[in-house]
Amino acid sequence: MLDLIEVSKTFEPGTVNEKKALDRLSLHVDKGDFITIVGSNGAGKTTLFNAIAGNFLADRGRIVLNGQDITFLPVHQRSRQIGRLFQDPLKGTAPHMTIEENLALAYRRAGGKTSLFSRISSQDRRQFREALKELDMGLENRLTTPVGTLSGGQRQALTLLMATIVPPALLLLDEHTAALDPGAAEKIMALTEQIVSRDKVTCLMITHNLQQAVSIGNRTLMMENGRIILDISGEEHSRLTAEDLIRRFRETAGRSFDNDRILLSD
Amino acid sequence: MLYVTQTALLLGCIYAIVSLALFISFRILNIADLTTDGCFVLGMAVSVSASVHGHPVLGLFLAMLAGCAAGAVTALLQTRCGVPAILAGIVTNTGLYTMNLMAMGWSSNINILKQETVYTLFRSTGIGGSWYNILLSFVIMALFMVIIRLFLATRLGLSVRATGDNPDMVAASSIDPRKTILIGLVIANSLTALAGALIGQMQKTADINGGTGIVVIGLACLIIGETVIGRGSLTRNIIACFIGNFVYRMIYAVILQTRIIPVDCLKLMTALIVALAIALPTIRENAALYRRIREEGHRNA
Incomplete structure (x- = not known):
């Protein structure tokens, strides 16, 4: 359905501020997947979405959606197939x-x-x-x-x-409930699940709520330094808990999880 | 007084078309389009040249076409070449000076002597009596206002409006903002050129400097209109273009007649009106902040 092949993106290359936001990242998404993505600050989660949606072109690598190579397509052409929600609720509508x-x-x-x-x-x-x-x-x-x-x-x-x-063929949700009050956030999340399951939309969702990450969807990715360091799906995903995620992160990354807005539960 | 009102109505109707153009570029697309001055003269030059050669009606259409081209150059400069919006307008405007001279046969002004203009043609039909030129200008203005109002409610019109309102959302709705900016500026500049074309034929002359300050006057009138009848619906905003121009031209005419203010100072007055009107919200905000600092600072001390 969606394939990212060895995608790299470096910001401000050659300067002191050089930042490898995506580092030879490869990802295969199946039709109908609902994938949650977690990771510490600056892990490259939003950069990944920007690369998929076309806000910038990847330095290297290819992006293929439904058999079509979209690596060099501009945003407005990709948006025919890709829907996206941002954290800022003001971004998606004309006031x-x-x-x-x-x-x-x-x-x-x-x-x-x-x-x-x-x-x-x-x-x-x-x-x-x-x-x-x-x-x-x-x-x-x-x-x-x-x-x-x-x-x-x-x-x-x-x-x-x-x-x-x-x-859309693909829905990208970038912490789309994070800026809302708890009541509204819950409501939007319920609507999201309802719409996604009704239309069988393939969906990637960035969240800082670990509880949400393990309870929603069928697969969870954890990102760190522009790479995917954990990819849990299937049977294992259904048994996953928020504590597991934190432990697995410490084991893989060799340090503790430091997203300053992280939530363990609702 | 009747004469003053007639003049104000006539000029108000024609210049309202400039304000309508600025409403599209400045208010809807959120772009200060400085092509306006040169584009106004372009319309004037093309239509007067065409009239001199015996084609006044065709002249209006050619002027609009020329305006479209000018708008397209400005739009392409900013959307395809990365030139900042304001600079793109200035660059086109500068280039237009030469184009305008060329359109007038490399002379800095041309006059319609005995040839017909759309106004003389309309007068000979006898419709409207001594109000013929006001009637014709009003009909043309109203026609374009209606067309623009209808256009803004179409799918394409909505896309143009959204481009100025929320650029992020436009691309996400699979609309190419480069195209909508092009469409908006092309329409706006064809209107500006039309206004220039009408003024040229009405005054039977085109002058290379005839457009100086038009953009500021057009904006001033837009703002005056919005102040008088308020900014609400699109329809109201479009009508405001006419009201603002009529009020401005009334003031202008009264000043010309009574000489309360030297006529030479009028451009300064216009500039002040625009600067003040646009700055007012910021000034108000700052004033409120200083008031708060003064009061609360006092209490804390």
């Missing part, structure tokens, strides 16, 4: 545009079907309302509300909907 206008833009990912000069039709609105109803936040009655007036949780829910309204 001065209404809910329906944002959703209409998300539909553009579907490509061909909609004409460039078409306007939002009443059929579109019906579809939007139905999709919004599933968020259970009352947004279905506020189609013409500017998105800037919504709460962080509501905006992240809307972003999640926009990223999945046309089911």
